[in-house]
Amino acid sequence: MLLGRAEGGERRVTLALRCRNADPAPRRRYALDPRELLAALKLARGRGEEVVGFYHSHPGGPARPSAADLAEAHWPGCAYVVTAVEGGCAGETRSFVLAGSEEERRFAEEPVERGLPVEAGGAGLTPGGAPAAG
Numbered sequence: 001m002l003l004g005r006a007e008g009g010e011r012r013v014t015l016a017l018r019c020r021n022a023d024p025a026p027r028r029r030y031a032l033d034p035r036e037l038l039a040a041l042k043l044a045r046g047r048g049e050e051v052v053g054f055y056h057s058h059p060g061g062p063a064r065p066s067a068a069d070l071a072e073a074h075w076p077g078c079a080y081v082v083t084a085v086e087g088g089c090a091g092e093t094r095s096f097v098l099a100g101s102e103e104e105r106r107f108a109e110e111p112v113e114r115g116l117p118v119e120a121g122g123a124g125l126t127p128g129g130a131p132a133a134g
């Protein structure tokens with residue numbers, strides 16, 4: 001998940017949270033653990049930020065959302081970032097904003113600018129239920 005600030009149609013990412021893939025078929029799809037989602041929302045609130053996007057990779061696939069990605073996308077205005085992975089190496093990264101109505105959702109590609117380094121952390125829950133510090 002990507003935490004940061006959204007202003008004027010732009011999202012600035014300050015923290016990339018690594019989450020476990022809770023999908024039963026994790027090589028083909030991804031799903032968030034609802035507990036990690038809640039922990040990330042709490043963490044964002046504590047930082048005065050919000051969830052501004054989600055990132056995942058496509059091993060052996062292109063850097064664009066699949067039909068399944070669109071079907072599973074439920075956060076309008078959030079960025080869905082996809083990185084192509086070839087031979088175990090990260091390749092192209094592109095970002096798409098979920099737009100349109102609930103009946104006619106679509107992804108609109110947006111430019112990606114690399115600015116300040118993004119903090120990275122795990123959203124994995126500790127036994128105490130708190131997110132790992134990022």
Ligand SMILES: [Zn+2]
Pocket residue numbers: 056057058064065066069082
């Ligand atoms: Zn995907």
